[in-house]
Amino acid sequence: HTTSPVSPREAVAALPAYSAGKPPKAAEGYTPYKLSSNENPWGPAPAAAQAVRDVTTLHRYPNPGAEQLRAALAEHLAVPFEDIVTGAGSLGALTQLISAFAGTGSDGQQDEVIYAWRSFEAYPIVVRTAGAQDVPVPVMDDGRHNLEAMTAAISDRTRVILLCTPNNPTGPALSHQEVTDFLATVPSHVVVVIDEAYLEFVRSDDPVDALALYREHPNVVVLRTFSKAHGLAGLRVGYAIGQPAVTEHLRKVAVPFAVSAVAEAAAIASLEHLDEVNQRVESIVQERERVVAALSQAGWAIPETQANFVWLPLGAGAVDFAQAAGAQALAVRPFDGEGVRVTIGEPEANDRFIELCRTYSGGPG
Numbered sequence: 001h002t003t004s005p006v007s008p009r010e011a012v013a014a015l016p017a018y019s020a021g022k023p024p025k026a027a028e029g030y031t032p033y034k035l036s037s038n039e040n041p042w043g044p045a046p047a048a049a050q051a052v053r054d055v056t057t058l059h060r061y062p063n064p065g066a067e068q069l070r071a072a073l074a075e076h077l078a079v080p081f082e083d084i085v086t087g088a089g090s091l092g093a094l095t096q097l098i099s100a101f102a103g104t105g106s107d108g109q110q111d112e113v114i115y116a117w118r119s120f121e122a123y124p125i126v127v128r129t130a131g132a133q134d135v136p137v138p139v140m141d142d143g144r145h146n147l148e149a150m151t152a153a154i155s156d157r158t159r160v161i162l163l164c165t166p167n168n169p170t171g172p173a174l175s176h177q178e179v180t181d182f183l184a185t186v187p188s189h190v191v192v193v194i195d196e197a198y199l200e201f202v203r204s205d206d207p208v209d210a211l212a213l214y215r216e217h218p219n220v221v222v223l224r225t226f227s228k229a230h231g232l233a234g235l236r237v238g239y240a241i242g243q244p245a246v247t248e249h250l251r252k253v254a255v256p257f258a259v260s261a262v263a264e265a266a267a268i269a270s271l272e273h274l275d276e277v278n279q280r281v282e283s284i285v286q287e288r289e290r291v292v293a294a295l296s297q298a299g300w301a302i303p304e305t306q307a308n309f310v311w312l313p314l315g316a317g318a319v320d321f322a323q324a325a326g327a328q329a330l331a332v333r334p335f336d337g338e339g340v341r342v343t344i345g346e347p348e349a350n351d352r353f354i355e356l357c358r359t360y361s362g363g364p365g
């Protein structure tokens, strides 16, 4: 390549590239398993896959604003149609939210977006791309959000706060009481996003009732997805729920037709077959409990997880562990210097992961 005369905006030049979970590498004697992207190993309800094949209007643009899916969601969740905004994955909806609410102000100063860290890798990318300043607040040693520190991080430039519950990649979920108390510390003009990508896997005494919170608080927005529990990650469909004063702006900044016709059809079919979705979720939750118990018995100290993955806080040993897993054709997700996130997969994949943890010389964490 010759030196290029073109250059992107400064904020973009400095951005790290998003690095997605890698596929497994073949290893002699092992069936490969992908445990690196928090996918549903069982796939979608068969009716959702059938709905994709049944779409006959591929030459037509999709429904603008995915109105049929929004109507189905409105009924299913008992929320008004206008309160729902769909996107290309919940990441698409989050991108719309950040670009609508945070950027560079008319005084040339950057708006601030607060989130826990480590959390979902896309947060800094979306925030910085919008021209806003990200304010990461370290999670506590047990992988939980440090809500007191997040409150302390609020400044007069704060526009958005992202709560990730359960938190990817560390695993714990917030409680309803914690979020309620936190909201009381946040100025009402600051948008608080509750990212519930892993909602369906939560089994806790005091789960966040995010729909109740958005009804009470005009500044609360809930993010949900069809990628995890519904097993439709490949189709890219998610949504935000908020009051109309928020959602009207999210719709304005959306990429038109972001949700494809096939994604919309599959998502609607999946909502109509929730029993099958719930069965898949339940089997993943049971496998999670089995993995967590086995790891604990093997002496591993890991944070509580309410999601479809576990977090091994291996620090400097993260990449070594991922290599050891890779040598047995298990793709996992290392975060260099921090830890390894391992998705709950098929029972055989989980067995192999447990056995690796039992025998791994660098553990327990």
Ligand code: PMP
Binding pocket: 037, 038, 088, 089, 090, 091, 092, 120, 164, 168, 195, 197, 224, 225, 226, 227, 233, 236, 237, 238
């Ligand atoms: N939020 C969180 C916390 C996630 O972990 C993910 C996916 N890894 C997403 C949002 C985005 O998911 P999608 O765009 O597939 O809905």
